[in-house]
Amino acid sequence: MTYCVALKLDRGLVFAADTRTNAGLDNIATFKKLHVWEKPGERVMxxxxxxxxAVTQAVVSLLSEHIKTSSEGQPNIMTADTMFQVARLVGSAVRKVKDIDGEALAASADNFFVTFILGGQIKGEEPRLFxxxxxxNFIEVCDDxxxxxIGEHKYGKPILDRVTRRDMRLGEAAKMVLLSFDSxxxxxxxxxMxxxxxxxxxxxxxxxxxxxIEQNDPYFRKLSEGWSNKLREAFADLDELEV
Incomplete structure (x- = not known):
């Protein structure tokens, strides 16, 4: 499993993803799940x-290959005019991989369960998040x-629900996201990690x-310990149930 989160704020975008993947308790590995494409001065995705x-890596590889192999007039994620068009290209890549591998995965009792978060900005429009x-198919994030x-999100959602504000500083939002990961x-x-x-x-x-952010990162350890202490203090300050 995994956990990924992204925020669209007035000051920009924040993305975070863990790196663990496993096929049982004794088969754990680290793989990058946050992928960035950049054309400085024009677009970042x-x-x-x-x-x-295997499916998510195939989708990422297909998108990267299309950047090099697309003919003139055939858009790729580095030539699309809007982030909406980029989202459609990602969706098309997902469907193409499913056409190739979906039947074999189903026959072997594996599944085609994948989800993605796409975010970025192309010059001429606001940052967007899908x-x-x-x-x-896809949805776009709303102001509400x-x-x-995506992934194992339920433990990290409460702090996002309670604390997220559109006017947050990016560093403040990063602190909140890391606490969401800590939970x-x-x-x-x-x-x-x-x-x-x-x-x-x-x-x-x-x-x-x-x-x-590594397991022994000094800031993350300080943040985790401080959050635990503050939660204990807040719990102790609340009135007990009178029974």
């Missing part, structure tokens, strides 16, 4: 992936709920703020 690793499903989660890591062994983090400043058209 990020794709987060969850689900069958969730893309296994059927290749400016974040998307998930404590409750689900299928999600694991390190965590890949990308902060995108609106209208910067550069992907220079990418980080990998």
């Amino acid at each position: 990020t794709l987060l992936s969850a689900g069958n690793l 969730q893309i499903y296994a059927a290749g 709920t400016p974040f998307l989660q 998930t890591l404590r409750s689900n062994l299928s999600v694991g 390190p965590v890949d983090l990308f902060l995108y400043n609106k209208d910067s058209f550069t992907a220079d703020r990418q980080f990998r």
